[in-house]
Amino acid sequence: MIEIYLCDDEDAVRHQIQKALEWKIFVENYDMKVVQSAASARELLDAVENGRRGIYFLDVELKDEKWDGFRLGCELRRRDPHGTLVYITSYGDLAWRTFQYHLEAFDYIVKGPEPIGPAAAQCLEEIHARLLEEHQDPAEMFTLRIGEMVRHVPMRDILFFETASAPHHVFLHTSGSRMDFLGSLKELETQLGDSFIRTHRAYLVAADKIEAVDLKHNKLWAGGRECLISRAGKAKLRKKLGGDR
Amino acid sequence: MELSFSNLFVGYLDYLTGNFALGIYLLAVTDERAVLRRLKKFLPLFLFPIIEILLVIGMYSVPELRRFQYYILSFIILLMCTFWARWAWQFGFWQALAATCMAGIFQVCESTLSRVLIWENTLDESTPFAVVMLLYLGISMAAVLLLYRLQFGRWFRLLLDSKSAVRRTAFLLFALEVVMEMLLRMVFGVKPQFLGFYYVVVAVMVIMTAMLMVYLAQRFDAARKMQAQQDVIAQQRLYEQDLEAIRREVRTFRHDYKNLLAGLAQQAGEGELEGLCHTLSELDAGFDQRLGKKIQASTQIGNLQIPEVRSLLLSKLTAMREKGVECRLEVLYPVTAVDMDVWDFVRCLGILTDNAWEAALDLEEPWVEIVLLAQEGRVFLRVSNSYTNTIEPGNMWNDGWSTKGTGRGLGLSSYQRILEGYPNTSHGTSWENGVFVQELTVEGRL
Numbered sequence: 238m239i240e241i242y243l244c245d246d247e248d249a250v251r252h253q254i255q256k257a258l259e260w261k262i263f264v265e266n267y268d269m270k271v272v273q274s275a276a277s278a279r280e281l282l283d284a285v286e287n288g289r290r291g292i293y294f295l296d297v298e299l300k301d302e303k304w305d306g307f308r309l310g311c312e313l314r315r316r317d318p319h320g321t322l323v324y325i326t327s328y329g330d331l332a333w334r335t336f337q338y339h340l341e342a343f344d345y346i347v348k349g350p351e352p353i354g355p356a357a358a359q360c361l362e363e364i365h366a367r368l369l370e371e372h373q374d375p376a377e378m379f380t381l382r383i384g385e386m387v388r389h390v391p392m393r394d395i396l397f398f399e400t401a402s403a404p405h406h407v408f409l410h411t412s413g414s415r416m417d418f419l420g421s422l423k424e425l426e427t428q429l430g431d432s433f434i435r436t437h438r439a440y441l442v443a444a445d446k447i448e449a450v451d452l453k454h455n456k457l458w459a460g461g462r463e464c465l466i467s468r469a470g471k472a473k474l475r476k477k478l479g480g481d482r
Numbered sequence: 483m484e485l486s487f488s489n490l491f492v493g494y495l496d497y498l499t500g501n502f503a504l505g506i507y508l509l510a511v512t513d514e515r516a517v518l519r520r521l522k523k524f525l526p527l528f529l530f531p532i533i534e535i536l537l538v539i540g541m542y543s544v545p546e547l548r549r550f551q552y553y554i555l556s557f558i559i560l561l562m563c564t565f566w567a568r569w570a571w572q573f574g575f576w577q578a579l580a581a582t583c584m585a586g587i588f589q590v591c592e593s594t595l596s597r598v599l600i601w602e603n604t605l606d607e608s609t610p611f612a613v614v615m616l617l618y619l620g621i622s623m624a625a626v627l628l629l630y631r632l633q634f635g636r637w638f639r640l641l642l643d644s645k646s647a648v649r650r651t652a653f654l655l656f657a658l659e660v661v662m663e664m665l666l667r668m669v670f671g672v673k674p675q676f677l678g679f680y681y682v683v684v685a686v687m688v689i690m691t692a693m694l695m696v697y698l699a700q701r702f703d704a705a706r707k708m709q710a711q712q713d714v715i716a717q718q719r720l721y722e723q724d725l726e727a728i729r730r731e732v733r734t735f736r737h738d739y740k741n742l743l744a745g746l747a748q749q750a751g752e753g754e755l756e757g758l759c760h761t762l763s764e765l766d767a768g769f770d771q772r773l774g775k776k777i778q779a780s781t782q783i784g785n786l787q788i789p790e791v792r793s794l795l796l797s798k799l800t801a802m803r804e805k806g807v808e809c810r811l812e813v814l815y816p817v818t819a820v821d822m823d824v825w826d827f828v829r830c831l832g833i834l835t836d837n838a839w840e841a842a843l844d845l846e847e848p849w850v851e852i853v854l855l856a857q858e859g860r861v862f863l864r865v866s867n868s869y870t871n872t873i874e875p876g877n878m879w880n881d882g883w884s885t886k887g888t889g890r891g892l893g894l895s896s897y898q899r900i901l902e903g904y905p906n907t908s909h910g911t912s913w914e915n916g917v918f919v920q921e922l923t924v925e926g927r928l
Contacts, residue, residue: 307814311857332782332812334853338864350762383908384860384923402519403902414912414919 245296257354278304396460397442436470497531503622507585510626513635523570583655591688637699717796785813808849838867859926
């Protein structure tokens with residue numbers, strides 16, 4: 238069962254949403270339940286357990302010195318990295334992109350003159366649909382930390398890792414991005430195991446992403462990008478690619 | 483002169499030492515932080531002495547040139563080193579010339595002053611050449627460390643990086659370098675009892691040169707800050723005009739609002755529920771459309787509390803508006819400090835926004851999104867834009883790469899170069915589904 242948490246300091250709004258959600262769950266027979274409907278961030282945080290994949294409806298404009306919607310979202314992300322966050326706001330001009338990028342917030346609904354219930358129910362339907370199609374096992378994701386922010390990159394998207402010019406920094410290359418984070422190839426090599434080959438002091442390449450190898454010029458290509466091969470790397474490559482054939 | 487192999491070899495090492503010393507001084511002068519990476523580009527220096535020796539031999543065959551041989555050779559070496567510096571540091575010609583002349587002045591001064599050792603009888607003809615060479619490089623190293631310590635390069639770099647001052651600086655330094663070379667040659671004409679004075683004169687001259695450079699850089703910096711402050715004031719005025727526009731809008735809105743309320747009251751009295759709901763949503767939409775956006779923009783800008791950053795973003799936003807680029811700025815929490823040099827941060831931000839809107843312009847409905855988030859001393863920046871061009875991930879970070887053709891894309895590589903000096907930064911790039919994203923995280927050093 239998926240737990241739903243609600244936090245809004247306006248009682249009327251909170252009750253509307255709770256009713257709408259419960260009705261939706263009953264009609265559609267979702268495996269979900271509204272377990273907490275809190276008027277303050279404190280109350281909500283006391284109820285939330287670590288690591289459950291919950292759904293959270295949070296007010297952006299909480300009247301609390303310490304907790305506003307964004308900070309509350311950060312804390313919830315820390316406790317529940319794979320949960321779903323939905324925000325409730327009275328302004329259409331919310332800094333929505335910030336919520337999207339940093340908290341991977343799913344959606345927001347606007348308190349307006351019209352009742353907010355239907356919007357919340359609609360949102361729940363979308364969440365349900367997404368949870369159904371999402372079969373990605375967290376184990377198949379590579380987690381990288383940039384400051385406090387945590388990014389999940391699907392393992393199958395990774396082309397290779399490369400040491401960056403700044404000390405202790407590593408680049409992660411995928412077909413559509415290059416990200417810089419703190420780490421070492423040595424640790425990554427042991428962490429990632431056999432599917433990656435250390436072809437060079439500065440390169441750790443996904444074995445199944447290698448497109449072409451030029452042993453004469455000590456180069457190989459993964460996702461159209463050039464990587465280097467060292468003498469030791471050559472031996473490893475031969476063993477790996479030869480063994481596969 | 484005898485053309486024996488060992489003579490040639492000593493000559494080679496002699497020139498090599500000189501070139502290397504110049505190279506090391508260049509590191510200090512340009513305030514290089516990624517020293518190891520730059521050292522890799524020192525390889526061609528091993529080739530230069532061969533060219534120099536060939537030149538010397540060539541000039542010996544023309545007797546008229548012998549008197550000027552030293553100057554011609556020095557000039558050619560200077561030019562070669564300038565072009566080398568241009569390549570190794572990716573400088574423009576004037577930058578490279580100014581930097582090389584400055585390094586040259588230090589190196590020539592060292593050559594002159596190291597004669598003190600011969601004068602004091604510490605070294606003589608019998609000292610093995612390797613010892614002399616190592617001693618010479620050792621002194622260079624010590625001098626370079628001192629220069630780093632005194633942060634000479636940081637100031638000098640300011641002069642190098644300015645567009646207006648660099649050519650003047652290059653000319654000035656070239657003249658001083660010529661004078662230094664002449665002084666070096668004059669040592670052969672100085673009577674032994676005046677040698678002490680002579681060395682003092684040389685030392686004072688080079689110190690004065692260095693101080694002059696720092697003074698010029700400081701003056702230049704002050705002028706630049708002054709200019710920036712004027713920009714800030716100008717931008718602030720624009721901002722105030724925006725606020726004034728909002729105030730006017732609020733007044734007219736209040737007027738409309740009264741009318742709408744009157745209408746509402748009437749509808750409520752007549753029990754027209756449908757009409758009531760319609761008018762209410764009109765009211766809500768009207769507010770968001772007319773004021774919401776403007777208020778959003780001004781709060782975001784108000785949250786930028788670093789004047790330099792605010793002024794830069796305001797000017798970029800204005801430029802984008804003029805070009806018809808839809809721009810969205812989000813600054814959720816006040817940004818009060820960034821844990822890197824503010825001007826470096828401004829340069830990074832400038833490069834990213836310029837790249838973003840230039841690339842976005844290729845589309846019919848160009849847009850750019852800038853998100854700045856400050857949290858517990860950490861600042862996160864994300865600049866994204868729409869694009870249509872093909873991206874070449876293999877070349878993107880190389881000098882001069884740009885979707886607009888060669889020679890335009892110096893931005894990304896200098897962006898990278900700035901960040902190399904800050905280990906507390908991380909940057910990421912992604913390009914998917916027609917959206918190009920640049921992210922930069924600056925950690926606070928607690």
